[in-house]
Amino acid sequence: MKERLSAYEYRKGGIPMRILLAEDELIERKAMRKFIEENFPDIEVVAEAENGRKAIELAAKKSPDVMFMDIRMPGINGLEAIEKINTENPAIKFILVSAYDSFDYAKEAMRFGIKDYILKPGRKEEIVKAILRVQKEIEAEKMQQQERIQALGLRNERFITELMHAPLQESTLMMQKDLFPKIQSGCFFVVKHGAKLAVENSLQSFEKETDSQFITHQVEDIIVVCFLASTILQRSDISQVARRLQQKLGDAVYVGIGSPTALFVEMPKSYEEAYEACMQLAADGKRQYGFLTKGKFQQSDEDVITRIEAIVEKGQQEETSRLFQKYQDKLTSADKEDLYIRLKNGLISRNIAPPAISFSSIKANQDWYTYLHLCSSKMREYYQSKSFMEQAKKFIHTHSQEAITLENAAASVNLSASYFSNVFKQEFGMNFIEYLTMIRMQKAKGLIEENVYSLKEISFMVGYKDPNYFSRVFKKYYKESPKQFQQAILRK
Template sequence: MRIIIAEDELVERKAMRKFIEETFVDMEVVGEAMNGRKAVELAEQLEPDIMFMDIRMPGVNGLEAIEQISAKHKRIKFILVSAYDSFEYAKEAMRFGIKDYILKPGRRQEIVKTLLRVSKEIHQEQQSDLQSQVLRKEQLLDRLMHQSDSRGIKELKGQLFPDMETACFFVIKATGDHNLEDYEYQLKTVLSSKACIFKSIPSEQVIVNCIFSVNKLIKSDLLVLARKVHLELGEASYIGIGNPTANMDQLAHSYQNAYRACIDLFADRNRNYGFYQGKIKDKQTDEKINTICILVEQGKQEEVIVFFKNHESELTGMDKEELYIQLIQLFARHGVEKPKTLVTSLQSSQDWYSYLHLCCMQMRDYFASKRSIHLAKTFMNEHFHENLTLEQVAAEVNLSPNYFSNLFRAGVGSTFIDYLTQIRLQKAKELIETNNYSLKEISFMIGYKDPNYFSRVFKKHVNQSPKQYQQAILRK
């Protein structure tokens, strides 16, 4: 921990410094300030974890210094030091979230307890920040792979890689006896100097890696890097490289090309790393693949299998791999979980029939659930004023209550009760604004038989009672 001591009395400063450095092996006093102005300057230069701050110092006092420092450095923890046991000082300090207050001369035991408590809080925050960063990286990688939520991508990229100039994807396939954990550990070792995000996909024995660089990446550099990765991972690895780009919206194409390259390299077994070479496809082949994807999206399993049987002989192995990739992208666009079938397991015609059958089932279930949710929401919007229950709405869409409850929460993002409450309160606001009905009448009109209960629900969600909301409307 890095500590600054801000204290106008030299003897007090030196005594505090000596005590801290002799007592704690993991704490270092990196600076001393004799007044508030100097404390602000040192906080900017040294970025400490903890600052001991005397309240009464010449010029800028301790509280004023804390206010200036806190505006820029939210993470710094302050321990107030004062010769005055004043409630007013403590109350003022609470505005900045400061809970630690030591009276001079501070007893050693009290200082030790305070530092240990603050140190523990800092460690917990750092651990929380680390977990949050891991989660944000996972979110960014998923969105880049599937080209979803452009605004969210830009926000996450700005938080995690603000200086990024270029980025690209590597897709690495593990074969033989190696497991993905070994591969990922070796991969992180080779790329330790690079800003990267990793994701393992055990069902496909694949690791997806997005590399960010503050410099412009060029293909020759990436080939050299891929060779280093291959030498570390060994002959049983295949590394597909996506085209580098500075455009966030183009990174999904980098991932797709890296994935295609990885599949091609693994199928050919002639090289272990490289870019996607592409292939010349005639327009008819594109149309056949597109037709299959459309039929799968519509859930027409009999039609898609008949179509595939009729045209299978016209599709090469590479065409089928392209079909597999496009089906994966189809599921990703809809946010639907794809079947856990590897492209390498699709060897026979029967394998493909079973796979397409599974794809259609997944899509049918997805759209059926969307339709059920749409019907349920429509019914609730029409009957919100009645004594609606989850069981009643579930029966309306021919689903069991438990299944409907889980389906509704997943599809709408809120529980049945919360959604019903939103409908009722929105209608209540509209009726209040007309000023044609009493609040008691409105309570009955939106489905609440107890006006007092309606008032409590309204205040909980709107932060105003119905009466306060009505008065605010009338004042406008």
């Protein structure tokens, strides 16, 4: 019956919690602690308080998720302690414990949103249910908080992406006023050879010191940082931030700096400068951070074509368009034809069908953007497919002894069955069933050679429930039955 289930069985799927016990009766307090620790392995009792004053001190120090609070304690009583704690940390949940069944106490407790009121001596069932209710409430609040953070993250992602590209839309400026109403100026950093998480961790201390905000965004192999300040930024200020950021990230990292501006319509220009400065620093290899040095970073047409080709081969659509836009007027018709041929050959060499667009039909710059976008998309799909097929391969090897299907394998990499089937055959030169059979037969052959299990056991171990069918498949694959194969081994 349900009454006989342990507390732990009640709380399957619950989240970890930190609990503080405030109870003036030592025996009651220790008994409660023992019950919680024995039945709720994921719950930690972080402290015990013998009176209201101690409860207030420990709540500030330990920041528990939940407090079991006795109402009548010497000095400051439970309700007074709750009022004080609630003011300092309203996130803490309270479960009241009292020997008195008083409506007045319950009514007073409702002021602080307290929903659980346990009468002493509390039955274990009541304690379990109270804990489960609070767990469920905390879990719901955490999910809501995660959703809010994700929504804000998506808005920040959209904001920084729009700030990187000119001309700025009116909606971007409205978003800035909504998200960052106190911002007076900003600029961009571009970090090469850095990890996004390491960059974000390094920027946290700067936010506290400078009263500024940073938004990060990964663009292929670089990290873009948008620096937003509530004051007017000076070049010396952001140079110091860039220097400290680079020092935290290490000598292998380059940090390009864009000019600070109080006009948000100029933020795309700051990004362009930061990007070019970063590429300049990486090519020069003498400094790890700094602004763009004008006139020093001139590239030949050959260099530009090679860079565009390299970026397309990585499937970096955004950077491909940005780079071509920067140099489009400097490239001759011969340069562009050379670029077209290189990209086409690069796709063909990987058995990728190039876009059905002839060179003669690419006339305007917009035509080039379309062509480059298509080439980059095909390259990205190619590398994604390679990655997906490696994941699918691992899935098949891990689950080959199970009754897996093409649909199972496709679902494991979030692809449709039809698309997965086509890509799989292209990658491995055989269809899914042929590949699965090959894996199973190789495992069966190895198990027979070990001479530890019976043929019937091996049949089940490699995924065949019918030993006769397993025997037929094995014979078709190796030109002899499992029994014949086994006997041949034993004769050696």
